Structures are given as C-alpha cells and as structure tokens.
Amino acid sequence: MAVSEKPVVLVDDEDQILLSYSTILKTAGMDNIITIQDSKKVMPFLMDHEASVVVLDLIMPHLSGGELLNKIKNDYPNIPVIVMTAINDIEMAVNCMKAGAFDYLVKPVEKSRFISSLHKAFEILELQVEVCNLKHHLLSEQLNNREAFSSIITQSRKMISVFHYIEAIAGSDRPVCISGETGVGKELLARATYNISGRTGYFVAVNVAGLDDTMFSDTLFGHKKGAFSGADSDRDGLIAKAGGGSLMLDEIGDLNEHSQLKLLRLLEERQYYPLGSDVSHKSNVRIIATTNKDLKNMVANGRFRKDLYYRLCTHLIQIPPLRERLEDIPLLLDHFLDEASLTLSKRKPYYPDELITLLSGYHFPGNIRELQTMIVDAVARHKSGKLSMGTFKHKIRQNDEAVPTHFISSEKGKLSETPGQSGVLPTLKESEAYLISEALKRSEGNQRRAAEMLGISRQALNKRLKRSEQS
Numbered sequence: 001m002a003v004s005e006k007p008v009v010l011v012d013d014e015d016q017i018l019l020s021y022s023t024i025l026k027t028a029g030m031d032n033i034i035t036i037q038d039s040k041k042v043m044p045f046l047m048d049h050e051a052s053v054v055v056l057d058l059i060m061p062h063l064s065g066g067e068l069l070n071k072i073k074n075d076y077p078n079i080p081v082i083v084m085t086a087i088n089d090i091e092m093a094v095n096c097m098k099a100g101a102f103d104y105l106v107k108p109v110e111k112s113r114f115i116s117s118l119h120k121a122f123e124i125l126e127l128q129v130e131v132c133n134l135k136h137h138l139l140s141e142q143l144n145n146r147e148a149f150s151s152i153i154t155q156s157r158k159m160i161s162v163f164h165y166i167e168a169i170a171g172s173d174r175p176v177c178i179s180g181e182t183g184v185g186k187e188l189l190a191r192a193t194y195n196i197s198g199r200t201g202y203f204v205a206v207n208v209a210g211l212d213d214t215m216f217s218d219t220l221f222g223h224k225k226g227a228f229s230g231a232d233s234d235r236d237g238l239i240a241k242a243g244g245g246s247l248m249l250d251e252i253g254d255l256n257e258h259s260q261l262k263l264l265r266l267l268e269e270r271q272y273y274p275l276g277s278d279v280s281h282k283s284n285v286r287i288i289a290t291t292n293k294d295l296k297n298m299v300a301n302g303r304f305r306k307d308l309y310y311r312l313c314t315h316l317i318q319i320p321p322l323r324e325r326l327e328d329i330p331l332l333l334d335h336f337l338d339e340a341s342l343t344l345s346k347r348k349p350y351y352p353d354e355l356i357t358l359l360s361g362y363h364f365p366g367n368i369r370e371l372q373t374m375i376v377d378a379v380a381r382h383k384s385g386k387l388s389m390g391t392f393k394h395k396i397r398q399n400d401e402a403v404p405t406h407f408i409s410s411e412k413g414k415l416s417e418t419p420g421q422s423g424v425l426p427t428l429k430e431s432e433a434y435l436i437s438e439a440l441k442r443s444e445g446n447q448r449r450a451a452e453m454l455g456i457s458r459q460a461l462n463k464r465l466k467r468s469e470q471s
Helices: 015-025 040-048 065-075 090-098 111-139 159-169 186-197 213-219 258-269 295-300 306-313 328-341 354-360 368-380 391-396 428-442 447-454 460-471
Strands: 007-012 033-036 051-054 081-085 103-106 176-179 202-208 247-249 286-291 317-320 407-409 415-417
Touching: 007 040, 015 033, 015 111, 015 328, 015 460, 040 051, 051 065, 051 111, 065 090, 081 090, 103 111, 103 186, 111 159, 159 186, 159 286, 159 317, 176 186, 186 247, 186 286, 186 460, 213 258, 247 447, 258 286, 258 295, 258 306, 295 306, 328 354, 354 391, 354 415, 354 447, 368 391, 428 447, 428 460, 447 460
Parallel strands: 007 033, 007 051, 051 081, 081 103, 176 286, 176 317, 202 247, 247 286
Antiparallel strands: 407 415
C-alpha cells in the first residue's frame, strides 16, 4: 500500500479538536483520516491496520500521550508521530523529540504549519520505503516485472540497472525525471514506470515544448466557461483526465519561466486552479517529466528554476545512448528486421556479419530511432535475400555527426573537445591514438573487429599498437 493510501490517525480526547483538525486535513485534500478519542484503542487499531502518520495529544485520560508515544515508537518505529498539545514547554518538547516524535506542535496550530508538518512526514516515510526497495532490488538480480519492460529490447547491464531502479521507485507518488538523448526511448520507460506503479488512473502524455503560459495552464488545469474569449463551456485539463494515474510532460526543458512556477506550485501544494476559477482542485496524479536537455546546466545558466529542478528530479533516470549499449545492436537489428519485413510484406532478409561491426563503429546521434529508420529503409530497398551493406554505409556517410566528437589532447590520456570547441587542432598521432583506443573499446578488445571498424588489416593494427607501446 502506498504511503498516500494509508490513513492519518488523529488521537485526542476532545471531540471538537478531532472535528476541527480532520476538517483542516480534508480541505487540504487528505480524505483518509481516522479519529480516535479513547487513547486505549490506538495500539489495537495499529495492530490491525496500517497508518501513515499518528497525530496525538499529550494530556489524555487512561493512557497519556507520552506513554502512547513510547509504545508506538517501540512497536511501530517507522510510523511518524506528531505531538500536538497545548503545553508550550521547551523541556517537554525536547523530551518528546528524544522519545522519537517527528514534530511538536503547540495548539492552536496554524493550518499551514499543520499541513506542512504532515507533508514532511509523508516525504520521510516515502523515502524510507524507497530506500528499502532500492536495497532489495540492488541485492537481487531478478526483475519482478519483466513483462512491463518487454517493449524495450535490451541485454545491456546499464539498462537492466535502470529497470531495477524503476521497480524500486515506481510505487512512489513523487515526481520522476527521465533524461536522455533523442531516440533512446524515454516515453517507453515512462510508460513502464506507470505500468508498474499500480496507479488506477490513466497514463496521459503531453509535449509542453512551445506552449505559452496560457496554453500550458489550459492544457493541464482546464478552464471555466467565460475564462477567455472562445471558452464557451467548462473543460477539464489533463490533470483531471489522468486522475489517479500519471501525467508525462515531454520536453520539460523547454517550459517557459511562468509555466515553471505554476508546475512548481502544483508539485508542492498538489492543488491547482482551472483558468477562470477561484476554487482549488486536488491533484492526485504523478508527474513524469522527460527531457533531452541538461537541466542541471540550465539551472546553472538561470534558464530553469532550481527549486523546480530538485522537485522534479527526486527520482532522476538517465538513459544511456545506444553507443554505450553496443551489445544491444544485434538484438535491435533482428527485432527491427522482423518489424520492417512484416510492415512491408517482405520476406525477412539476412545480413552479413560485417554489418554488426559497421553499426558498432557508428555513434548513432539519433540512437535507437535512427537505427530503426536505417533498417526500414534497407528492407524497403533490398531485392535479394541479403541486406546490402552499401545502404547502411550511405546513410552513415550522409550524417556529418559520424565524425568522432572528441580527440586525445596533448596531455597524455586526457580528452579535449573537437577543434571547433577547443580551438586546438589535434595532431595526426593524437587522432590515431584516439581512434584506435575508441575502436578497441567499442569492440570490447577484439582486435579483428577493431581493425574492421578502422578500415585496416589486423596486422596493421598490431603494428600501430606495438609502436604506441614503444613510444
């Protein structure tokens, strides 16, 4: 059971206090509330039911709040206990905190202070659950929800590690940010996160790039009739449409400053206002943001709010590019050949072994989507049972970015940017050293494959390696 689904337990011997503070919680969107007037009934309740937070008074008949605090922390140490009492005494507050109380509030408590304390308790509890899940998944090599990742073709250890992390955090209500280059499959992972989460609402995706502030608000929050010219009737936004599910905000790095602030308030308060309305609506969707931009760098340059960054990146998932998952190329090649052959109503062709070597030496700026496009084009063009290497070579030559993006610098063993970025032109010797090193890395030390990537014989590669060792 998710933290948000477990009840908040209010314990006080005064019926009016229970009514007052339960009303405060309900107006803040917390509907699952249990009130207990007899302190003797608290421990039997916790024995049979789960609870997210216990809020208790100190001065109560039968069993005092101090005694009850000790019992709860002894038997249920993971349940945060907030003490809420009329006793404004520093020594009492210190003793309660030493006994394990999460917070100490003095009546009458301000609404904002009360809600803030509960939200912090929820966050701590969620983090504890996530840490336990992470420990479990890191120690286990088996995926519990392998079927949820069936749309992602991979045997890469890096990707399997990402799957384990997603399994650990999928049940959380906290936002997720999925980062990666164009074409790596960010939406597929977002859907997998949603599928594992167990959330009952829909998965809704929207690209926020290019939306101005009004369009962003209308798209997410909806509007009331007459909110603006053309608003002839009430309309629900995507938050309402995804109610209880997940809302994926694609290209979050392109969100304008005003919209960033509105998203931040949504994440902090879990409430929103439709355009033209002064009545708040509760948000129970989980935000999944995706981006191909470096948000941390954007924060440093003042183009993305720091507070929003830390809210969105509670769980940050970095998808490795295809050039770091070369072991996936044979699987992807076979999969896309099946797909393309079925779509084009052609018999599935076979490919020469050299094709794997050729593709492994290419850095794929468009990642998996680019590989898929290459294969579809090659299947459409081929007329015999064997795929032509020429089609792939032509595609690779067409792409200017096929040139390596880094070179060995004059300082031994270190990389520098391309001449256009660093202003320093590498020597032929430095370029050769880098190319050989990169080919060996991509071929996992296989000299025959490395030589094929470089377009030289294995003997020529051996000579260069020996010459490099001697120099």
